[in-house]
Amino acid sequence: MKKIGILGGTFNPIHHGHLILGQTALEDFGLDKVLIIPTKNPAYKKISRNVEIEDRVNMVKLAIASHPGFEFSDIELYREGYTYTVDTLRKLTQMHPDAEYYFIMGADSLYQIESWKDTEQILSMATILVASRNDSRSALDAQIEYIQDKYQCSICHLDSPDLEISSNEIRKRAARGQSIRYFVPEEVRLYIERNDLYGTE
Numbered sequence: 001m002k003k004i005g006i007l008g009g010t011f012n013p014i015h016h017g018h019l020i021l022g023q024t025a026l027e028d029f030g031l032d033k034v035l036i037i038p039t040k041n042p043a044y045k046k047i048s049r050n051v052e053i054e055d056r057v058n059m060v061k062l063a064i065a066s067h068p069g070f071e072f073s074d075i076e077l078y079r080e081g082y083t084y085t086v087d088t089l090r091k092l093t094q095m096h097p098d099a100e101y102y103f104i105m106g107a108d109s110l111y112q113i114e115s116w117k118d119t120e121q122i123l124s125m126a127t128i129l130v131a132s133r134n135d136s137r138s139a140l141d142a143q144i145e146y147i148q149d150k151y152q153c154s155i156c157h158l159d160s161p162d163l164e165i166s167s168n169e170i171r172k173r174a175a176r177g178q179s180i181r182y183f184v185p186e187e188v189r190l191y192i193e194r195n196d197l198y199g200t201e
């Protein structure tokens, strides 16, 4: 049975925190591949600086181009209305009913997961792999236990290096004129600069 990882995100922009998270999941859980899925229209989050979905997609494609274990997926790009994970998982399980799905996330997402649409359904269709994000390990363990007990689902801790990198910080650095070199892959940095995505407001 194929083991498929899913790494969804706003990716505004994609950065090394995302890539190392996906790579750790791929390796530590013996996944066959990780689908990198840009979220087109999040219900819960404004797209800062109104960066177009085309730019977020282009940056994802540049970031993962050389990695055979990562696969870009457009599954959320052609859906009307808000983008929900439950719809993505339903579609994937319909298309490949014989695969096992692993939804990869940082701790902030697990703390929010009960506010997501159809949490219980999501947790019945995928195993969650969660990494801490410079937060307390004991608080994350408590959240894992709470969600597992409440929904009788499977959540595994992902032992990924804690990298204090966020898209928000990258946008702020770029707007202040600070370098974002090494926060993102070089091709992504050049794309951001060429298209002045986060330049001074």
Ligand SMILES: Nc1ncnc2c1ncn2[C@@H]1O[C@H](COP(=O)(O)OP(=O)(O)OP(=O)(O)O)[C@@H](O)[C@H]1O
Residues within 6 Å of the ligand: 008, 009, 010, 011, 012, 017, 018, 021, 104, 105, 106, 107, 108, 109, 131, 132, 133, 163, 164, 165, 166, 167, 168, 169
């Ligand atoms: N440095 C990181 N370490 C671990 N997980 C991360 C890291 N950055 C992002 N993630 C996870 O990747 C997924 C997609 O994240 P997203 O695209 O929102 O990036 P972000 O850096 O959190 O963005 P923003 O700063 O704009 O909120 C989320 O589950 C998030 O928790």
Ligand SMILES: O=C(O)c1ccc[n+]([C@@H]2O[C@H](COP(=O)([O-])O)[C@@H](O)[C@H]2O)c1
Residues within 6 Å of the ligand: 007, 008, 009, 010, 011, 039, 042, 044, 045, 083, 084, 085, 086, 109, 115, 116, 117
């Ligand atoms: O389905 C939902 O209700 C839902 C609510 C918040 C986040 N998500 C998903 O969680 C992933 C990370 O989201 P974000 O906001 O951290 O970029 C991405 O795939 C989102 O579509 C999904």
